[in-house]
Amino acid sequence: MDNSKITLTLSTSIKETAKKRASSDGLSLNAYILKLLVEDLGDSGLVQLPEMKNIIRSLGDKPKGSEFTVDSLYARRDWEAMDVLKRRLIGRVFRKNLDHGLYPGIEKLKTDTSNKHWYKKL
Numbered sequence: 001m002d003n004s005k006i007t008l009t010l011s012t013s014i015k016e017t018a019k020k021r022a023s024s025d026g027l028s029l030n031a032y033i034l035k036l037l038v039e040d041l042g043d044s045g046l047v048q049l050p051e052m053k054n055i056i057r058s059l060g061d062k063p064k065g066s067e068f069t070v071d072s073l074y075a076r077r078d079w080e081a082m083d084v085l086k087r088r089l090i091g092r093v094f095r096k097n098l099d100h101g102l103y104p105g106i107e108k109l110k111t112d113t114s115n116k117h118w119y120k121k122l
Contacts (some may be wrong), residue, residue, distance in 0.1 A: 035102070067109060096115065
């Protein structure tokens with residue numbers, strides 16, 4: 001997917017309201033606006049799970065240049081407490097949302113020999 005940058009000028013009240021709604025959906029403000037555009041255009045290929053809120057928070061905490069896997073965005077005991085199918089679903093949803101541009105500043109690096117996907121925060 002080729003991405004283009006768009007700049008918006010919003011009033012403070014609209015921006016704050018949008019940030020609150022984005023947060024309640026587990027999305028960044030950019031991802032929320034992209035979601036609205038994509039839905040309006042009739043392609044609702046974006047996937048939301050309650051678990052994605054944790055990912056958004058964890059991505060914000062990662063330093064630029066850090067490499068990570070989706071499971072590293074969770075506390076080890078929380079990740080291991082989830083059943084395997086749910087963990088796989090979270091990984092697939094993360095990749096699909098990344099492909100749709102929901103995580104600006106994140107790029108896919110590689111897939112290792114254990115089929116674990118590695119990403120980098122730019």
